[in-house]
Amino acid sequence: MRPLHQRYTLFTDRTDTYIFVPEGETQSLTVHRSTGDIVVNSPKTNVPYTAYRSEKVIYGILGLISLSLTDYLIVITGRTLQGRLMGHDVYRATDFDILPLAALSPHDPPHPVEAHLLGLIRSHLSGGNFLYSYTYDLTRRMQKQWETREEDGGKALWEVVDERFFWNKFLHTKFIETATAGNMPALGSYILPIMYGTFEVHPAFLHGRHMQLALISRRSRYRAGTRYFRRGIDHDGHVANFNETEQILLVQAPNTPGAGNVDDDNFVSRLSFVQIRGSVPLFWSEINTLRYKPDLQVMELPDTKSAMAKHLVEQNKTYGRQSLVNLVNQKGHEKPVKEAYERYVAELDLPDVKYEFFDFHGECKHMRWDRISVLIDRMKEDLEKYKYFQLDSTAETPKCVQSGIVRTNCMDNLDRTNVVQATLAKYTLNLQLQDLGIISASDGVDDFESFSKVFREMWADHADAIANAYGGSGALKSDFTRTNVRTKKGALEDGYKSVTRYLKNNFFDGSRQDGFDLVTGSWIPKRGPSASLFLVKDPRPLVTRSMPPVVSFSLFMICAGLTLPRTSDYSLLYYFLLWFTILSVALTFMVVHGVDYVAWPRLNPLTEIIYYNGPGFRSAHHGKGLGGKNQTEPNWKKAKWLTTGLRKAAQKVGVEEVELGTMKKRVD
Structure with a gap:
């Protein structure tokens, strides 16, 4: 892929232009403030002597957005290194600047509407978890990148990313249109795709083998939003809170010189296992009324079946065969959602879609969390049939590929879903370690405390991040994910988190949803x-x-x-x-x-x-x-x-x- 510029110096020439000068001898970029035109300058173009140099370093351009008075450039002015994956640095954007094209102050705009819209953007940027890499495509799972490796050569990063997870795709609309219409491939080096999600990577050691365990979750930009204000499906087949989660295992050879050095890409085996989650694909919602439990609304619209079909068929095209694990309660408040979901799945009767219901609260009541093993026993055949992606350094083709996906949902796709996805990931990790010969067929991850702790903490942090982004608090039941035990202390913490969610969902999420819709x-x-x-x-x-x-x-x-x-x-x-x-x-x-x-x-x-x-x-x-x-x-x-x-x-x-x-x- 074409390389991306990683650092810029920003020059402002009066009220005429913004000029971005990358490090090294390369072409600078000019944005004309009066017209909004974007121009890649010819090599060795000098910066006007009248231009003012910004004291801040620019680490990337998030995009351009049009509000009620003028357009604004959004740039990244702060970043933190989240980790290093297979020799590639992964960053989290932490600080942003909003640069107006018109001659006005973004901190004191002349109209309250403009101030309100700018406030929504700032709130969204400060509250999100925005990840990116200059040299690695975070938006696509490892298997997909391997499948398209030949056709990706020579393209810019924005041309190969998964559009579902290209969070700032709308903000970069003008950049992309300019690069495409003007045949300016050099502009592609300025278009930085950002992913809203989570990323963690940790070193691990087991039976003489140095490894890295990584977890990436990718949040879809379609039907994005908050817990009660984005539910169900839209008419295009996009569902709320859709996340793709990829667990990556990187294994070094025994007795590798410098083993354990995370800066080196010297892995003999690379393995990837992918799961997805998403709201129940119906037209439904829960209506906030200030009561603790909202009113449930299931809408029987004429195109419900076609919208669900679009969604499921699209997942089949993307991931292969599909197992739907439904954790919605079979009685009480949630029962109508479960019944409607099952009815439409049965009516569609898609050949590569298998439905599996698990009564989570019924099976695991009285803190019997070991009962999740009942679901694993039902899913074993599918998990072993779908496999996972494995590519060895000595082979030209993968040892195996993942041919199917497990789609898990509860009402919110947060707490119950997190517990089940972590359990499915652990079962697959056991299979991977056994197939690699690192552990015996009778052993499991939980038999090795230090390794198991890395796995549990990583999945618990991942659960908290997704729950905060969608529900407004950390995940419930995370004590089980972290310790393998459901505790009374954890139940008390869940009570506090539930109250926090209630307050945020009723009194603060409206503006948060507006921020999602605007960006x-x-x-x-x-x-x-x-x-x-x-x-x-x-x-x-x-x-x-x-x-x-x-x-x-x-x-x-x-x-x-x-x-x-x-x-x-x-x-x-x-x-x-x-x-x-x-x-x-x-x-x-x-x-x-x-x-x-x-x-x-x-x-x-x-x-x-x-x-x-x-x-x-x-x-x-x-x-x-x-x-x-x-x-x-x-x-x-x-x-x-x-x-x-x-x-x-x-x-x-x-x-x-x-x-x-x-x-x-x-x-x-």
């Missing part, structure tokens, strides 16, 4: 902030907005009555009765209208899902006000005074609606 191109701002005023205005009526302050003030008055010194002997009975009554009324109103107090995403509103009343299943209609079962939109939106006011405001700013984001989805 991945699921929502594109129109030029002119007046078209996006709905982002900085609250259209709810005054009575709805006033309830949280009323609750806060009532609590303050109650606490004041209990703690402040008294100057009279009169009873406070009526005082407390008044404020407890006001508090109770306000809280009751908020619970009855709970949907109006959830921090919903604004860029791509979920109104059609929240107020869906078509065929399917709805567990309840909490939080939608009195008689909310048949509502198709919030009660307060139907008010004549509100509708008239919004229409007048819309006419004033020249747009049709100001309270809803009705931007179209980008297709690339």
Whole structure:
């Protein structure tokens, strides 16, 4: 592949251009601020003497994004080395700068809409785990890279990456279009693909053999988002929280000189095992209502079957045969999702798709986590049939290839899924070590504590990272992954994590979801902030907005009555009765209208899902006000005074609606 530039010096020539000068004698890049044109300069082009040199080192260009006032270049100004894999450095981007093309300050923009959009980008960049390598394709599993090694020669990295995991593909749209249309291969050295995911690599030693054990998870940019605001499938067959996880085992020869040196690529065997996870491929969601357990909504749409078929067939084309492991409960709140999933899988009856249900909570109740072995016994035949990828240094062709995939899901694809995927990975690792002759057929990873600890810690860290990105807290049940034992301390920690998830999912994830939609191109701002005023205005009526302050003030008055010194002997009975009554009324109103107090995403509103009343299943209609079962939109939106006011405001700013984001989805 064509090499990528790894360090740049940035020059700013007044308000005319940004000039990126890579290390070494190579072609610099100019971005014209007035037009947004991207130009690769001819060799030995001099930087204008009027240009100002930035003190920061630039480690990569994340891309270019257009907001309501101007376009912005996003560059990487900080990185940390995550590890070294087969001689390639893998970095995590830690700091970013946002460079406006227009002459305005990105830290103090002249309009609140622009400030809000910039805040979403900064929040997304600071909260994500963005990984990249200048010399290795992190987005593709080892087997795929070997299969396409000949046709990849001479191409730029962005041309060979897996588009599902090319997180900044939308941001690099203009760079890619310019490189393609202008036949500028040199521009490819500036296009740095970023992956949102996890990466860990650890040295290990077992029976005289030095090894490295690595784990990579890759998060799809399609239908990306947060736990409750991205569920199920879309009409193109993309599912929420889709992750590909690759476990890599690198083995050195016995008595290798310098064995254990992680900087060398002197491995005699390279092995890879891949699994995937993804939301149940139906049109479904859980509707937040401020209650701890949200309402379950399963939507029976006409194209449900075709969307599921698209998803499963695409996975077959990508990975081969497929085993679907479903961990959703078979009774209670989750039962309708399980039944709908099984019904559609049976109706499709795809030849290379096998369905396997495992009642996780039923089998493992009372902390009987050893019962996961029941699932492993069922999956042994598939795991041994699908195998894994193995390439030895002395062979021109792989010793074996992975011909199938296990797709695991629970409701969130987090906690139960993490436990099961780690167990499947351990079983396959046992097979690999046995086939290599490192351990005997009667031994397993758990028989070697130091090696087993590396494996457990790596999978537990991986679980926490995925859970934080999607659910807002570390993974539940991670004590079992780390120690092979389910403990009471772990159960208490899970309670704390569950409360954290509740608070984040109800009151903070709306803006997080907006950040995902903005950066991945699921929502594109129109030029002119007046078209996006709905982002900085609250259209709810005054009575709805006033309830949280009323609750806060009532609590303050109650606490004041209990703690402040008294100057009279009169009873406070009526005082407390008044404020407890006001508090109770306000809280009751908020619970009855709970949907109006959830921090919903604004860029791509979920109104059609929240107020869906078509065929399917709805567990309840909490939080939608009195008689909310048949509502198709919030009660307060139907008010004549509100509708008239919004229409007048819309006419004033020249747009049709100001309270809803009705931007179209980008297709690339």
